[in-house]
Amino acid sequence: MKRILVTGGAGFIGSHLCEKLLNEGNEVICLDNYFTGSKQNIVDLMHHPYFEIVRHDVTEPFMAEVDEIYNLACPASPVHYQYNPIKTMKTSVMGAINTLGLAKRVRAKILQASTSEVYGDPEVHPQPEEYWGNVNTIGPRSCYDEGKRCAETLFMDYFNQHNIDIKIVRIFNTYGPNMNPSDGRVVSNFIVQALKGENLTIFGDGSQTRSFQYVDDLVEGMVRMMNTQRGFTGPVNIGNPYEFTMLELAEAIIEITGSSSKLSFRALPKDDPKQRKPNISLANKNLNGWEPKIQLKEGLIKTITYFEQVLNHQPNLNMIQ
Ligand code: NAD
Ligand code: UDP
Secondary structure, three states: OOEEEEEOOOOHHHHHHHHHHHHOOOEEEEEEOOOOOOHHHHHHHOOOOOEEEEEOOOOOOOOOOOOEEEEOOOOOOHHHHOOOHHHHHHHHHHHHHHHHHHHHHHOOEEEEEEEHHHHEOOOOOOEOOOOOOEOOOOOOOHHHHHHHHHHHHHHHHHHHHHOOOEEEEEEOOEEOOOOOOOOOOHHHHHHHHHHHOOOEEEEOOOOOEEOOEEHHHHHHHHHHHHOOOOOOOOOEEEOOOOOEEHHHHHHHHHHHHOOOOOEEEEOOOOOOOOOOOEOOHHHHHHOOOOOOOOOHHHHHHHHHHHHHHHHHHOOOOOOOO
């Protein structure tokens, strides 16, 4: 049995990862400061004898004897990471330094949840790992993008300088149950709006593209990455290459929910990437043939079912739009 630390374990992705790691027979320590995560996401795990929760902020050092660390702590939605940009940068950079320091001390393997945002507004399409990106250093998204880029640098430096067994995955847009319904991300916004019969808020003309993966495919890829041999560091893209526009996403959600909602157009946020699509050949080659299994319609149906339950309990839910 391995003892595994998951920072950001009460968040959307972290909660699914904790559950998978417990199901595979590991002991899991979930560390979170509940900035965007919630105990509700992990309430079903709390009875598990090998699940432990720590309220802690990754900007402060933390000690525990663990075999593996998944570093996920960081707000991921633009609304939340821009709320306190200095704190976002500290979370990425200090969080990386503190978790890497812990990995060095206890000789643990450590995986960084990096992001497709390191490619910024990409001029190469689809994005392979060799592409260095097109990132604004001083814009509203920079606290997140540059924080995550700096964390990647720190991970490689700990590998090169201290031979720490590091892994970096670049996660592309992910959706599924346990998304925070009020964190302003497009999938949760559109689903909640459709279920409430409100207009779906399209930023810009809706022609910008993203490639969304269902959360189960992601956590499978993350665990496979952690289990690769020492020295295989990545970065590795983990995402679903099926690319579509935000208008197409809105139409799909309206169709599946059978909603009477219409579209409402808003200003496009500054530096919003125009296109994004992963090249996943490296993951496919090195992670035992990993590829996404759950396609958009199936994943949306599961996610819509989750949000129907959330709305049954909180019919007056207020969203950030
Ligand atoms: P989330 O906001 O649901 O989860 C982040 C978790 O980290 C939350 O539980 C939050 O409370 C916690 N956290 C934030 N700051 C912290 C701090 N200083 N100390 C301790 N805990 C802190 O977001 P998510 O979608 O689950 O994302 C998880 C990770 O994956 C993030 O690192 C994010 O950058 C990365 N990622 C996510 C996506 C995506 O589409 N969801 C895409 C790329 C990368
Ligand atoms: N978006 C939108 N309506 C919303 C929320 C987001 O049209 O209510 C757009 C947003 O401008 C972006 C895309 O959807 O082009 C994905 O946004 P999200 O915040 O989910 O992720 P990110 O921009 O970080 O990829």
